Amino acid sequence: MACATGYVGGTVLDHVIKDTNPSLKDSVIDVLVRREDQAERLREAYGGRIGTILWKGLTDEDFIIDTAANYDIVINAGSGFFPSGAAAFVEGLARRVKNGQRAP
Numbered sequence: 001m002a003c004a005t006g007y008v009g010g011t012v013l014d015h016v017i018k019d020t021n022p023s024l025k026d027s028v029i030d031v032l033v034r035r036e037d038q039a040e041r042l043r044e045a046y047g048g049r050i051g052t053i054l055w056k057g058l059t060d061e062d063f064i065i066d067t068a069a070n071y072d073i074v075i076n077a078g079s080g081f082f083p084s085g086a087a088a089f090v091e092g093l094a095r096r097v098k099n100g101q102r103a104p
C-alpha cells in the first residue's frame with residue numbers, strides 16, 4: 001500500500017487491518033513509506049500486521065514497477081499529482097499477470 005501516512009491512506013490502512021473478513025483478518029499489509037520515522041510509527045501502531053518498505057516516492061517509477069510486480073493488489077492513496085507513478089503501479093501489476101505469477 002502506498003501513502004498510508006496520509007489522511008486517506010491512513011484511514012484505508014486502519015480499515016483494512018481491522019476488517020474481520022477471513023481473507024483480510026490475518027493478512028500482512030506491506031506499506032511504502034518515505035522516511036524511517038514514519039515506518040517506526042506505523043510499526044508501533046500495527047505491529048506484525050504491517051511490513052514497511054522505504055521508497056523515494058511516486059517519481060521512482062522503476063522501483064514502483066519492480067515492487068508492484070510482487071503483489072496481487074496495490075492501493076495507491078497518495079497525491080494525484082504524479083500520474084506516471086500511479087501508472088507504474090499498474091505496469092508492475094500487469095507484469096505479474098503477464099508472467100503468470102498471480103495468486104490462484
Ligand SMILES: NC(=O)c1ccc[n+]([C@@H]2O[C@H](COP(=O)([O-])OP(=O)(O)OC[C@H]3O[C@@H](n4cnc5c(N)ncnc54)[C@H](OP(=O)(O)O)[C@@H]3O)[C@@H](O)[C@H]2O)c1
Binds near residue numbers: 003056057081
Ligand atoms: N482528504 C480528502 O478528503 C480527499 C478527498 C478526495 C480526494 N482526495 C485525494 O486523495 C489523495 C490523498 O489525500 P490525503 O488527504 O490523504 O492527503 P495527505 O493527508 O496530504 O497525504 C498525502 C500522502 O501522499 C504522500 N505523498 C505526497 N507526495 C508524494 C510523493 N511524491 N511520493 C510518495 N508519496 C507522496 C504523502 O506521503 P508523506 O507522508 O511521505 O509526505 C502522504 O502519505 C490526494 O490526491 C487528494 O487530492 C482527498
